[in-house]
Amino acid sequence: MRVVDLIIKKRDGGELTSEEIAALVRGFTGGHIPDYQMAAWLMAVIIRGMARAEIAALTDAMLRSGEVVDFSDLPAPKVDKHSTGGVGDKTSLVLAPIVAAAGLYVPMISGRGLGHSGGTLDKLESIPGFNVNLSLSDFRRVLAACGCALIGQTPEIAPADKKIYALRDVTGTVESQALMCASIMSKKLAEGCESLVLDVKTGSGAFMQKEDDAVSLAGLMVETGRAMGRQTMALITDMNEPLGRWVGNALEIRECIEIMQNRPAEKRLRDICIELSAWMLKLGGRARSVEDGRALAGEMLRSGKALAKFKEIIKLQGGDPAVCDDVARLPQARHKADVTSPASGHIAEIDCRSVGIASCVIGGGREKKDDVIDPAVGFEIHAGLLDPVEKGQPLATIHYNADARLADARDLLARAYRIAPGPAAAQRPALIKRVIE
DSSP states (O other): OOHHHHHHHHHTTOOOOHHHHHHHHHHHHTTOSOHHHHHHHHHHHHHHOOOHHHHHHHHHHHHTTSOOOOOTTSSSOBEEEEEOOOTTOOTHHHHHHHHHHTTOBEEEEOOOOBTTBOOHHHHHTTSTTOOOOOOHHHHHHHHHHHSEEEEOOOTTSOHHHHHHHHHHHTTTOOOOHHHHHHHHHHHHHHTTOSEEEEEEEESTTSSSOSHHHHHHHHHHHHHHHHHTTOEEEEEEEEOSSOSSSEESHHHHHHHHHHHHTTOOOOHHHHHHHHHHHHHHHHHTTSOSSHHHHHHHHHHHHHTSHHHHHHHHHHHHTTOOGGGGTOGGGSOOOSEEEEEEOSSSEEEEEEOHHHHHHHHIIIIISOSSTTOOOOTTOEEEEOOOTTOEEOTTOEEEEEEESOSTTHHHHHHHHHHHEEEESSOOOSOOOOSEEEEEO
């Protein structure tokens, strides 16, 4: 079959067979189909969508493009979490140590930044020496030793997804429920977890900006996970403002360490880390209920066990565990610049997507798939949604190294905030909007 015929078929709204999808995935993974043809097919999917049977076939083809890991020899349940991504979303870096410290295995395979959202791997690589590129045998070794391993896709695990993921990031083909579901579930089903908690974001900083779309995606992934024999549930969570006080790779690692040090933290970030951990602990059998899971997760933070586990993970993956005692050992930008409020009143709206794009502009993300990230750059967020502000008050502080695109980042940040006169009459959107079991 000719690839161009598959592109035309999808472009015209046709439904590909499982054999056609398998051939497309196999050809692209093997290097026989060039980027430009796969990009054209992905854009056709964005425009035309995919039927449920096509999504199942794509997930299966991507899953079977590599090895499916078996951790059944490890004595405790294996559980993971996946977020659909957002701005300042760093929850994996807190909840993985929490859940591992509580006695479950967390085999976490994560991705890099995608579009305007940051990536767990990019954040981890801001820790000096941290190696996310473990072989499958080293992945197993670290997981067995400390209960958690935080890695990128190995050549053996869903290699089709790794190639397609990188291409989607730079071709405007991220926002597709079908492609998101196949990407997420192919990785998660291949990594050896038995239970999966999904954090599906909705709002201005999410790929699914409408709540109904987020619910639809969550339902699709929960259905796919269960069909493959995994316990799967999802939370629909708010992304109408950055999550936490910091945006940027090393800055977000710093914030996670401070939470595990029991220092004061932005409430929404801490709350969602606890909630996601609680569901993981429940699905993994360490807690009888979500309430018990919340209590256990909180104890892992208060006791210092989560921080000790994070140190252990960092050391086993070649990083400098001393960053957990001294965050100044993380990369730091040379310069700072404030973005101030143009008027007094309250923050009526934050275009969270623009905040994420601004982070990419100053070097914290990628505009092309081979771009090199500056781990030190990012923002400190001083004021959140509905907070009162005075004219001239800093809304955010930019941490940067190069002047070249500072003005662009500053302009994007300034335009991301809408200031309304007077005090706020409304309440912040609920952090957790729905639970899908």
